[in-house]
Amino acid sequence: MFKRIYDWIDFRLGIRETFMPMLRHPVPREIAGPLGWWYVFGSASLTLFLIQILTGIGLALTYVPSADQAYESLLYLNYQQPWGWFLRSLHYWSSSAMVVLVLVHMTQVFLHGSYKYPRELTWLVGVLLLLCTLGMAFTGQVLRWDPDAYWGVGVGASMAGRVPEAGPTIVDLLLGGAIIGGDTLSRFFALHVFVIPGALMFFLAIHLWLILKRGISAPPKAGARVDPATYDSEYERDTHEHGVPFNAEPILKDIIFSALVVIAVVGIAAVAGPKGPSAPPDPTLPGANPRPDWPFLWLFALLALSPPSAETVIMLILPVALILALLAVPLISNRGERAPSRRPVAVLLVIFIYTTLGALTHLGHTAPWSPVMTAWSSDPIPTELIASKERTLSPLQLQGAVVFQNKQCRNCHSLDSIGGKRGPDLTHVGQRMTTDQLIDQVSNGTPGGGNMPAYGKQISPAEMTALVDFLTQLVPLGAAPARTPTQDVP
Amino acid sequence: MLLSGLASAAAATVVAIPGIGYLAAAACRKLKDQVDWVNLGPVDEFPENETRLKTFVNPLGQPWDGITANTGVYVRYLGRQSFEHQFQVFAINCTHLGCPVEWFPQSGLFMCPCHGGVYYANGDHASGPPPRGLYHCEWRVNSANQLEIQAPHLPTLQRTLRADQPVRG
Ligand code: FES
Numbered sequence: 001m002f003k004r005i006y007d008w009i010d011f012r013l014g015i016r017e018t019f020m021p022m023l024r025h026p027v028p029r030e031i032a033g034p035l036g037w038w039y040v041f042g043s044a045s046l047t048l049f050l051i052q053i054l055t056g057i058g059l060a061l062t063y064v065p066s067a068d069q070a071y072e073s074l075l076y077l078n079y080q081q082p083w084g085w086f087l088r089s090l091h092y093w094s095s096s097a098m099v100v101l102v103l104v105h106m107t108q109v110f111l112h113g114s115y116k117y118p119r120e121l122t123w124l125v126g127v128l129l130l131l132c133t134l135g136m137a138f139t140g141q142v143l144r145w146d147p148d149a150y151w152g153v154g155v156g157a158s159m160a161g162r163v164p165e166a167g168p169t170i171v172d173l174l175l176g177g178a179i180i181g182g183d184t185l186s187r188f189f190a191l192h193v194f195v196i197p198g199a200l201m202f203f204l205a206i207h208l209w210l211i212l213k214r215g216i217s218a219p220p221k222a223g224a225r226v227d228p229a230t231y232d233s234e235y236e237r238d239t240h241e242h243g244v245p246f247n248a249e250p251i252l253k254d255i256i257f258s259a260l261v262v263i264a265v266v267g268i269a270a271v272a273g274p275k276g277p278s279a280p281p282d283p284t285l286p287g288a289n290p291r292p293d294w295p296f297l298w299l300f301a302l303l304a305l306s307p308p309s310a311e312t313v314i315m316l317i318l319p320v321a322l323i324l325a326l327l328a329v330p331l332i333s334n335r336g337e338r339a340p341s342r343r344p345v346a347v348l349l350v351i352f353i354y355t356t357l358g359a360l361t362h363l364g365h366t367a368p369w370s371p372v373m374t375a376w377s378s379d380p381i382p383t384e385l386i387a388s389k390e391r392t393l394s395p396l397q398l399q400g401a402v403v404f405q406n407k408q409c410r411n412c413h414s415l416d417s418i419g420g421k422r423g424p425d426l427t428h429v430g431q432r433m434t435t436d437q438l439i440d441q442v443s444n445g446t447p448g449g450g451n452m453p454a455y456g457k458q459i460s461p462a463e464m465t466a467l468v469d470f471l472t473q474l475v476p477l478g479a480a481p482a483r484t485p486t487q488d489v490p
Numbered sequence: 491m492l493l494s495g496l497a498s499a500a501a502a503t504v505v506a507i508p509g510i511g512y513l514a515a516a517a518c519r520k521l522k523d524q525v526d527w528v529n530l531g532p533v534d535e536f537p538e539n540e541t542r543l544k545t546f547v548n549p550l551g552q553p554w555d556g557i558t559a560n561t562g563v564y565v566r567y568l569g570r571q572s573f574e575h576q577f578q579v580f581a582i583n584c585t586h587l588g589c590p591v592e593w594f595p596q597s598g599l600f601m602c603p604c605h606g607g608v609y610y611a612n613g614d615h616a617s618g619p620p621p622r623g624l625y626h627c628e629w630r631v632n633s634a635n636q637l638e639i640q641a642p643h644l645p646t647l648q649r650t651l652r653a654d655q656p657v658r659g
Contacts, residue, residue: 066554066556067552067554067555067556067558067559068554068555068556068557068558069556071556150558151588151589151590151604154583154587154588154589154644155587155588155589155604157588157644157646158583158586158587158588158646158647159587161646161647161648161649162646162647162648167646167647167648167649168646168648168649171644171646171649175644176516177550177551177552178548178550178551178643178644179548179550179551179555179558179559179561179643179644180558180644181551181552181555181556181558181559182551182552182554182555182556182558183552280557281557281558282557282558282560283558283560283561283562283582283590284543284545284560284561284562284582287592287603288589288590288603289603290589290603290604300604300605303586303587303605303619304604304605304606304619306619308619308620308621311619311621369605369606406596406597407596407597408594408596408597408599408601411601411606412606420606422606422618445616445617446617451617451618452617453599453608453610453616453617454616455597457598457610457611458597458598458599458610458611
């Protein structure tokens, strides 16, 4: 009965005729073996994208993309709508996993040289898919209309505002008005829900089409060089004589891995819960401490650590250069060795890039240059530095410790490694600097607007005396304080 | 052939004109030309040589902006100079990448939570990544002795809040 209905439909639609050859197309035999597990990351990214579409539609049924209601509708989703919290959670964690898997997929393709002839275009379109994925991550973060979202747009606009000439126009385009508000949210909604997903699906269709047309690359073998003159006939012969149909072993691996990923993501989503919204997006709330979502933390760290002179380059030229470099990969090297063992430069490049990104992301996460705004003054001075068997502070020095706390010195300086890391740790500063040097440093700061503000005007002479008296005795137990060579030894 | 070409060209034109017109207008919504003055209250509510965060609803926004239309500025009253009240009004946005700076009266500094930028009480750059001092708002004291400022848009390096302000300072 079902068979008859199916046949009736299939005769008219031609499903089998069209899709069976696609499913059955031969792929290199190794993919049926254990090496086939290298090939599962792309399909898993696709699976997560499908989850994003479904959960996204679900969220759009409740979410209100209006500046005065978005935050409330998110709270409604979190606390009132049955399963709303889970849908938000799944959408967030699945998007994170999608970014991860797209990167893993890309890294695998790069390491195995699968982007080489004749799959250059597949890589190029893949880079566009990466950009769409990151674009979704950023615009999605804005829809979470909380202070992070609000100030994230502000940071984006401030960066764009630095583009020579066109800057102010780009800012207008981004914000849709004079301030970050309803117009801004509406356009980020349109980008997140229509424009970028549309582009993503378009590129995805091309990506898949190219995979069908040019076939899946065989696992690399050291010594087997890609030569455009002979590659096609060899690939053709290999897959047709020894290949296996895609819908046998290989597709099972894809399904198993995707299933595991989905189970893992659902598990994480259920345990970790949705992200935010952290607070209402009131730009006048004090103590805002905006942080971007993790895919952008590395950039956040880079912007905090780069010298101001290099900054415009990092903001405006680096992203363009990175994208162009990714796009150029298959155009620069589309032939030759594919095996990672014969491509040390490629392997080192991957290690270098991920180490850098990892280190920057870690820095962005801890943000040691600016401790949480309310934290530093309330972190007490470590007790050993004030009173211990060996050390007793004079009343003046104790006063200096209070000045040290009150003047926000700990925003940038740590004592016993608690506090900011923008300036040096001062636990043993007395060993490095004399009274005169300290007075000079505190009152004038780093000359030429460097790392330390000049406190000359914000500190009274009495406070200065107390502060410096406190700082000069900060030496390791038993060590001598610093002195200038010209000073008379008493 | 010719007819179908003409017909489709005509159809494309009649669809495109309003479409492009709308997009262009929506995409580049002009900043309002007229200047909105916001009243921040009587002059004598500002103690001399102190810095206060003043908040107001920004008239440059849309009616549906909700709390995102709330805007903060830091006001510093410098007292009278030759019988005129003197103020400094700073946008809350850091000149580095726009994060909200916080005022710390104890140390007399503005500090930025994002990348550690610091400014002096007079708005000058003190340390950290920002390329210049805080953005100054235009202000005036009206006949009723109340402080008014020009409603600030989101200030950026190339479009500050004062026409006469140098881009680098
Ligand atoms: S935004 Fe203030 S220091 Fe970067």
